[in-house]
Each structure stands twice: as structure tokens, then as C-alpha cells.
Amino acid sequence: MGFIIRKGKFPDISQVLNLIKELAAFEKEPDAVMVTENDLIRDGFGKKPLFKFYVAELEGVVVGMALFYPRYSTWKGKTIHLEDLIVKQNKRGLGIGKALYKQVMRYAYKKKAKRVEWVVLDWNKTALDFYKSTGATILTDWHLAQMDEKALNIFINKN
Amino acid sequence: MGFIIRKGKFPDISQVLNLIKELAAFEKEPDAVMVTENDLIRDGFGKKPLFKFYVAELEGVVVGMALFYPRYSTWKGKTIHLEDLIVKQNKRGLGIGKALYKQVMRYAYKKKAKRVEWVVLDWNKTALDFYKSTGATILTDWHLAQMDEKALNIFINKN
Secondary structure (H helix, E strand, C coil), X not given: CCEEEEECCHHHHHHHHHHHHHHHHHCCCCCCCCCCHHHHHHHHHCCCCCCEEEEEEECCEEEEEEEEEEEEECCCEEEEEXXXXXXXXXXXXXXXXXXXXXXXXXXXXXXXXXXEEEEEECCCHHHHHHHHHCCCEEECCEEEEEEEHHHHHHHHHHC | CCEEEEECCHHHHHHHHHHHHHHHHHXXXXXXXXXXXHHHHHHHHCCCCCCEEEEEEECCEXXXXXXXXXXXXXXXXXXXXXXXXXXXXXXXXXXXXXHHHHHHHHHHHXXXXXXXXXXXXXXXXXXXXXXXHCXXXXXXXXXXXXXXXXXXXXXXXXX
């Protein structure tokens, strides 16, 4: 299909941030992205990188990316969390998403991860159908809980 | 109430594993715990620890624990994931859970985490009410997706 999948590098960050913003808009939270290029560079390429990522490159342009990091299950052991799997809107349907997904699964397999996990919006039928077709399980009886920075500040100052 | 909260140490692992098994039974998956004491020691106290934990100690016995590790949000930056918050069944109602929770929130605040996140079963009303009372947000429109070890093996060998 003309695209290649490779490890994400330092100079990809600016294009990766554009993809992150595109996904936020798709998920109906266009203003939610607070991270900057500098944040991503510091956090992804510092002494203790907080994530790794693969990119899909087509004609010299980054058109997709998969970002992931280790997690831990007290039931299973070492796991991998797939935080983002993004393909540029006008480059969908070319198999790029599946190729990125496969690359992350290969990484997890090589690292002997006990599980790969991620979250998906309940209305994103295309994504849900794709994940199920690969053998993934969708769990619908768990809710996500989040204490954001503002709530954390309030809680700490009260307690 | 006579209990203390402190950092988890190596000799606590055996009691911590018992708490993990107790929680699995409460969550109706008594056989889901595959990790051993040795796994927890290797993964929590190796060169690159995959998690940290606090314990609650009452009369020399570990009666609760909170286990957490870093994650990364491509929208917000560095976050903390609270994997487990467990209080021994017969020691509930003494404020131990809240004290452990507070300790994790303090850690996150000190580390300038942009968010603390965790998951909760939709039928666990006591937990849901508690989390909400502390200012946490419960997101109900996300599903968890998981590729377990067996599914991962099948997928890799097919693709």
C-alpha cells in the first residue's frame, strides 16, 4: 500500500501532536489537548521515557501512529496499554490502522506481556467491530474514574 | 483508629497477595489471579519497578493496600493509575480505604500528575459513591478492551 511502519523518532513529534489533536476533535473534545511538543519530547525521549510509539509513514508524511506504555495487572503481571491508535482521516481504509495495531501486538508478544489493553468509546462501532474481529474482548461492566488536576487540588487542600 | 499508612516493602508482598486474592473473589473472579509472590517481588522491586504501593498496617498486620504506577495521557501528560485499592473485608468502615486513597492522591499531587485514574465495576455502588464524594469523575461512555495472552498468541500466529 506504499506506507511503512517504523519506530517513532524525535522529529516525528510535531506531526504526532497534530494526529493527537485530530483524534480529540473526532472524539468530540477538540479543546482537551493540553500537551505541547516540548512536553511530548521531554516525556517520550528523556531518561525515563513514559511511552513509546510507532508511526505510519506515507510519501514522507506521518499519517498514523500508535502510542503505548507498560502497565501492571495484580492478577496477570506485566501488561501493555495502547493509549492511542490514530490514522489521519483522509488515509483510512488503507490498512494503516491494522498495521500499526499489529506492530503493537507484536511488541507485546515479544515482551511477553500478559495482556494488551486500551479503551474505546461506546459509540465507535467501527473501532469496536475491528477490535472484536482481532480476538480482543470488550468489557462493558467497568467505568473509568478520573481525578483531574483541578479536582486533585481541591481534594488535597480539603483533606 | 490505630492503623498506620506506610510505603509497601518487600516483606509485605505475601500479605499483599492475599489482599489481591480477596479482591478478586469480591469481584467474582476468584480464579483470575495468576501472579505469584515471586512475580510481585521481581516486578515491584527490580531495577525498573513496574509499580509502587502503600499499605495500611493494624496491630502489625497488613489490612489494606493501594497499588499504583505512572501512565501517560496524550491530552494531559503524566498521570497516575491506581490499579488496586483494597481493605480487608473485616476491617472496612474504619477509614482505612480513605486514608490509602488520600496517600495516593498526595503522591500524585507531589509528583505534579495531571490526573489520577482507575476503573470501578458498575455495580460497586459503595465505591462509586465514595469516589464521587471525593470529586472524582465517573466516565460511563468508555469500554475497556483487552487482548489477553491467549488471544494475543492466536492473533500473532494468524497475522
